[in-house]
Amino acid sequence: MKYPFFLALDFEDAERVKQFIESNQLQGVPVKVGMELFYREGPPIIEWLKEQKHPIFLDLKLHDIPTTVEKAMNNIASLGVDIINVHAAGGSEMIRAAKRGLETAVNQNVPKLIAVTVLTSMDEATLQHELQVKESVEDAAIRLARLSKENGADGVVCSAHEARNIKSVCGEDFLTVTPGIRLQRSDQHDQKRVATPAFAKANQADFLVVGRSITQAENPKANYHRVIEEWNNA
Template identity: 70%
Template sequence: MNKPFFLALDFRTGDEVKDFLQSNDLAEAPVKVGMELFYREGPAIISWLNERNHSIFLDLKLHDIPTTVEKAMYNLADLGVDIVNVHAAGGSEMIKAARRGLEAGANGKVPKLIAVTVLTSMDEDILQKELYVNQSVEEAVQRLALLTKESGADGVVCSAHEVPAIKEVCGKDFLTVTPGIRLADVHNNDQKRVATPALAKQNGADYLVIGRSITQANSPKANYQRVLEEWDHA
């Protein structure tokens, strides 16, 4: 990784991605490929990005029985991505199975395995009233992060606000990848637990994921540079 954050390529088609990256001079920017793009374009878009030296976080959030997740990770392991993820709520056996699949399927470097704790679109009200989780968001995130570490994964996806608590229980080398990043003058959209790049760095986040603050901006390259500068000067 030559940059501290992944640019979320939340576009419908590969053509839109290629046009965006090329027209905004974002060569070799680390990127996140999620469900919307991968389900349409599949491994072809990963190959295109690899050929142009983009580090890749493949964000598919696998959550299924351990056998299915293990076989899926085996197939994803040799695509040439840097990070893949699962939902921590799938439990320890599923996370361990994901690790086995990655190690068996990788042809060379094994991608980092991280697990989603509590989605940044969720808050305490949703957690407790809809999912009947009788914990605060921070408590739930901390519990799932520790489960993830004990199951052999490399880190978690979490809000920047929860990074200090995770580092406290899991150690400073346990990776924290933080979505819900917004520049101060950009709308939160459907995210609830958001943070600026500066706050994320101050809290000890390892990597940021940022999308709409850049991809929907009038000047995407200028906002990209703003994120880098805010991170550097935090």
């Protein structure tokens, strides 16, 4: 993968995805497929993206009883995606079941399993007052990252603000995938713990997820190259 950026394809249907990719000449770039698109289009959109040589992060954030997650992961592995995720809050048994489901699938390549720590739309007030988690966002993210590593995950989804400390606890090979990426002077939208590509790189993020800064820009292709520029110049 030349550049470690997943373009978030947060579109409502396949037709809009294809039009966006083709009109902006973004064929073959790494992409993230989330719930909105996958629940509408299902496996065929994954098959089309694979035919176009796009590395794929399938962002479904599974969170259910271990048996259900294991069986779901067994099916997902057959799609041939590169990365898939669960919620770390599902606990140790669920994370192990997810990994087992991927590894026992009849598939030559096992997708990387990453676990969501604390959503980048959440801040400390949400965590402590609404969810009654009496620790800082960073402490919660590190705790959940350690839990994920101990139970077979290959990495986590976290804010770029937590990536460096997660690496220090879980090791350099433990992947940090960081959404909430905004170009300099971009709108935060509904994200609270945002970061620029340069900040994410400096804080040891392995992969960035970039969505609205590109997909809602007047010139998406130019903004995609701005991400590259900001990363390279960090």
